[in-house]
């Protein structure tokens with residue numbers, strides 16, 4: 001675990017003053033530690049009958065795609081506005097640094113789907129809550145939201161009390 005932590009770099013005042021940014025790019029340069037990190041991310045849900053993984057643009061695509069591949073299921077992209085080409089649903093939300101929205105293709109999830117939501121960071125929880133809402137709008141079951149890192153001071157879990165939450169590393 002310490003080896004993984006040592007590959008996450010602090011960048012002060014990015015993307016704006018007062019934010020201590022947790023940079024995962026050093027971890028991505030280590031194939032062994034990156035794989036270990038994703039193993040730890042999905043470990044509690046290996047036998048949970050997950051039918052698809054959903055990941056949020058952009059960093060959730062990295063961990064989500066790897067998680068989907070390692071679980072042997074498909075990947076559902078949750079994208080920033082205007083990026084998905086087919087019919088979409090949209091949910092707006094607040095970020096630690098600003099406001100945005102996420103979209104999903106309306107045919108991305110079926111009513112019997114058991115979805116694992118994957119992202120790199122749980123901060124205020126706005127992104128994850130919006131993601132859960134998108135899955136549920138389409139009738140999918142959110143099995144859990146899993147994160148490589150949880151910034152506990154921002155109390156993201158308080159927005160996710162209706163969902164299972166798992167994080168590999170806590171700050």
Ligand SMILES: O=P(O)(O)OC[C@H]1O[C@H](OP(=O)(O)OP(=O)(O)O)[C@H](O)[C@@H]1O
Nearest residue numbers: 057058059096121122123124125126127
């Ligand atoms: O818990 P929250 O306060 O919602 O913050 C967490 C989100 O913020 C970051 O994404 P960002 O929107 O910065 O996009 P990026 O992945 O494209 O950098 C991160 O990857 C999470 O998705």
Ligand SMILES: Nc1ncnc2[nH]cnc12
Nearest residue numbers: 020021022023096121123
């Ligand atoms: N402090 C932070 N570092 C990296 N990603 C983030 N997403 C939201 N807050 C973040």
